[in-house]
Amino acid sequence: MDVQNKHIVVIGAARSGLAVASLLKRKGAKPFVTDRNELEPSVCSRLAGQEIPFEHRGHTEKAEQGDFAVLSPGVPTEAPLVQRYLNSGKEVFSEIEVASWFNRTPVVAVTGSNGKTTVTNWMDHTWNLAEIDHHTAGNIGYAFSDTIDTAQEKQAVLLEVSSFQLDHIRSFHPRISLLLNITPDHLDRYEHNFDKYAAAKFRITENQSSGDWLIYNYDDKTIAGHVESLKKKEDAPRLLAFSGRQELSGIDGAFVRDQQIILTFNREEEILMPTTDVNLSGKHNLNNGLATALAARASEIKSDVIRESLSSFEGVEHRLEQVRTVGGVRYVNDSKATNINAVWYALDSFKVPLTLILGGRDKGNDYRELADQIREKVHTVIAIGEATPMIEEQLKAIVPHFKTADTMNEAVRLGKRNAKRGEVVLLSPACSSFDMYENYQHRGNEFKKAVNRL
Structure with missing residues (x-):
């Protein structure tokens, strides 16, 4: 694709969007970045320093005037601006496509x-x-x-x-x-x-x-x-x-x-x-x-x-990460488990009784798929975030003890109260983090902070 002097609209100013806008600028294109959210001052300064025009806090008509659009991964195809490009016959590409x-x-x-x-x-x-x-x-x-x-x-x-x-x-x-x-x-x-x-x-x-x-x-x-x-x-x-x-x-x-x-x-x-x-x-x-x-x-x-x-190889942060042992109880950070299958694998890794912290922003989960693993290993589920009502409806009758928490700190303290020596308190949420946190890393770090306060 020849991008020289092409007017290209980058939708979404997260990490990938900023990177592809910078790449396109270096390759002779005329990128324009648009984001419906308010951008951090550092992001605005970065774009201004590269002489890349941008807008935030919403999309104006300028956002519809590209020869084609490039999406950050966090922007869904169903977004109205993306649909306007597709319906007008203009192409929409992902950041990895453009980089390739x-x-x-x-x-x-x-x-x-x-x-x-x-x-x-x-x-x-x-x-x-x-x-x-x-x-x-x-x-x-x-x-x-x-x-x-x-x-x-x-x-x-x-x-x-x-x-x-x-x-x-x-x-x-x-x-x-x-x-x-x-x-x-x-x-x-x-x-x-x-x-x-x-x-x-x-x-x-x-x-x-x-x-x-x-x-x-x-x-x-x-x-x-x-x-x-x-x-x-x-x-x-x-x-x-x-x-x-x-x-x-x-x-x-x-x-x-x-x-x-x-x-x-x-x-x-x-x-x-x-x-x-x-x-x-x-x-x-x-x-x-x-x-x-x-x-x-x-x-x-x-x-x-x-x-x-x-x-x-020792694994990656936020994936079955051993955080700390307190009073004989192990605390494990599996914040990257953002779907049911990942939680199933996490539970499958343990042979001791568990307290499980579940929840966040639901992505269409059926938490009952965890029922057999929970019956076998989990004595307490602590639900957090927007998905709490769904988790409660589907799992309360399955687990001996069901509790809810408004914050990660409260969830960890409830875990400490319910876990015994030799057991594990596991954060493995099955949900995205965006109801309470910037991303799964932020959620995992808050869990680790809460554990280190015990």
């Missing part, structure tokens, strides 16, 4: 309902151990657009990619894509239609061809169905499957046999390492490790480096 126009470095892109932050960081750890120069960006850290000026000097760009970022791509093309899992999430952004949400995730493979790799979860039926349709393409990407549940026969990928991780390439098996040597616990983290190992192998990273990575 100027990228000349192989992209490894990870998506999925759960685990994508862990896998992206795990790959970053692996690439560091392999001493491969790279950027790690996308839905974590900093925006893809921020990597462009130096990416030509790098050997890889590792991207965490959300469904929102994939909604408006056209030519975005990962050399290696990873589909970890697809479970109901963000359905409020997809008309409460799971198939539409899954279709957005599948777009990561849209422009891949026979010179590329797709690494996918063999055990996920939704993904497996998509892979079967991909196989019918004449120039389908090369496939690598991973499974934590069953041995893979006749296909390349990674699986477990007799507590050993097995890698298969070109139908030749290699015993990589014992599963007991993987540093992160839990079945979901075993899957994350298998996916990471395959991405590394597809990038020609040696097995000894992969072994070292799987045995030394």
